[in-house]
Amino acid sequence: THRPSTYLKYGTHRLGKRPDPLMQRWRDYGFGQFIHWGAFAITEGQWKGKNYPGATEFISTWNEVSKNEYESLHKQFDPKEFNATAWARQAKEMGVQYMIFTTKHHDGFCLWPSKYTNYTIANSPYKKDIVEEVVNAYDKEGIDVYLYFSIIDWNHPGYRVALKTDADKKSYEQFKTFTANQLKELLHRYPKTKGFWFDGTWDQAWIQQAGFTDSLERELRELHPGLIIGSRFRADEYGRRHFDSNGDLMGDYEQGWERKLPESIEDVHGNDWDCVMTVPENKWGYHSDWGGHVKTSVELIEMMARSVSLDGNFVLNFGPKPQGNMRPEENKLAKEIGAWMKINHEAIYDCxxxxxxxxxxxxxxxxxxxxxxxxxxxxxxxxxxxxxxxxxxxxxxxxxxxxxxxxxxxxxxxxxxxxxxxxxxxxxxxxxx
Ligand code: FHN
Structure with a gap:
């Protein structure tokens, strides 16, 4: 049996694959949908008539964009075409078995009415809880929902990239409490969720919180038995992410395959994993100008087949428009992939x-x-x-x-x-x- 070579207080909590039925269910999905939506979508990747060439969800970091103006955008957020049931039906037709939804991206805007900040959907003209609508609609279609949550939060006054001074450390303590509260709040509000899909965990300040993140992970798992969490959540006491200092995977599956795929079974080291993929090169939130190469349904189906053949799940991203409808290119892909899945799903599910x-x-x-x-x-x-x-x-x-x-x-x-x-x-x- 494998024995860790270094004693780690905050290394992996388990060696080998998680054997329980909930994780087996995850393993058997084969195909999932990602949805990136939030205040950034309102910009459509443009600011005052200028095209932002990067990923829309990063537009607030562009020099041209004032923080104050960006953080008032949600006051226009009133998606008239948003219909969670239509999204869920389309996803079902496309053949996905799970979906991951951005409850909060790096900008900090919450699509649920969090009681820990004012920067939420409750303070938009739309007012209603979008996360709840999405969770219920997908659940009704038999599609499991996972909550995407960014640790990076550009809106929270306590967020820091690095902790250089005592004042930074003090502010960051508030941010840590806020984050833990929000995560518990999400589990409490959406008990149907199957797991968290964490992101934005690469900043030094977060990497240095091995003790805190280790016990927070344990606490979340206790609150929600069976909860599925990938390898992006935390680092060990030596700052190692995904794999601890003994090379063992931290979390239930490897979350490192973003817009790339393993070549062979040796690349995945016997672990569960998912691949998250954009349709354009690297834009997740809605951008009116995708630019570059836009993948075809055949390319995407091939990536799905490759993922499943190497023991992984393939997750395709959609970035709904500001009004809540999907773009025509995504509608077309959903139809084409769905037509293929209708005939071939048994080569993907449970495979x-x-x-x-x-x-x-x-x-x-x-x-x-x-x-x-x-x-x-x-x-x-x-x-x-x-x-x-x-x-x-x-x-x-x-x-x-x-x-x-x-x-x-x-x-x-x-x-x-x-x-x-x-x-x-x-x-x-x-x-x-
Ligand atoms: O910066 C984000 C990006 O906007 C997107 O959310 C992806 C999804 O995996 N994750 C981050 C980059 O790793």
Whole structure:
């Protein structure tokens, strides 16, 4: 058994994967939706007629933007088109099994009426609790909800990037109490939530709070049994994030795969993980000018297949418009991905790494309930012969297409040794086609 080499007071709380049913449920999602919404969306990525080329949710850090003006934007927040039920239905149609919603991004604006600050939706013309509407609507569709929460809070007077003076330390103590209160408030108000998706935890001041964050994590877990928290929440006493000083994952899954994917199963070290992905290059909140490369549904489906084939979940971000509707590009993607999922969802849900050698034509997943294997082909070989290497003792009964269950592809054994058997599956010689 693995023994830590260094004694850590604030290292991981557990070695190995979390074995309980709630975490198994998380593992089986395969596909999720992220939603970034907040006061930043009102700007549409523009300020006084000028285009901000970065991610909209960072626009308040732009020199051109005055803090006061930005922090009054929510006084115009009255999303007339917002309909949480419509979002949830679209998500369901697209085939997601969980969603992550920005309760508070780095700007500090709360989409729930927090009693610990005035900078909330309660003080907008909209007034109503958006987090509650979202949690209820998604829950009704059978989609699990996770609360995104940014530790960075540019609005809170006690927030510090680093603690340079005693005055900083004193202010930061207030910020810590405020953060703990808000997190407990969220769990209390939205008991249906399954977990927190933490972000903005990279500043020095937070990294130095190993004792505080360790006990806060324990407290949150006690308040909400089964709560799922990723590896971004806290650092150990040596300031190590995600993985503690012994190299062990902190939290229930690895949260380091942002806009990038692992190449092989070795990259994920036997841990659970999620990949969060933007449609444009790197813009999460609504921006009228996405610029750069905009991913297609095929690219995104391929990323989903790759994630599941390497034991992860794939989470696709949406950035609703200021009025609360999704942009046309996102509506189109949701439709296209949904059409693919309708036919192929069984190759994604409840599926994991198949334990077989990766092939150039695409990805292999294995359903952990039925034991079936799925070949998700993105680059069909010109020859029409799909190569598959099985392990000793394995064989093939039948290969068919999920689009047409009557298909029965020809299987040719091409090589066999003590490491297993290699087959060609002849897609072009299907006698029933
Ligand atoms: O800075 C944020 C960014 O705006 C976005 O929320 C992403 C989502 O994973 N997280 C941060 C960058 O890591």
């Amino acid at each position: 994991d790494y198949a334990g077989l050698e990766k092939q150039d034509w695409g990805y292999i997943t294995r359903n952990n309930k039925t034991g079936k294997y799925y070949l998700i082909i993105f680059n069909p070989p010109v020859s029409g012969a799909v190569r598959l290497k099985l392990l000793p003792g394995m064989g093939i009964k039948k290969v068919y297409d999920l689009k047409n269950l009557d298909t029965n592809y020809n299987i040719e054994e091409v090589y066999k040794d003590n490491k297993g058997t290699e087959y060609f599956i002849h897609l072009k010689n299907n006698p029933t086609e």
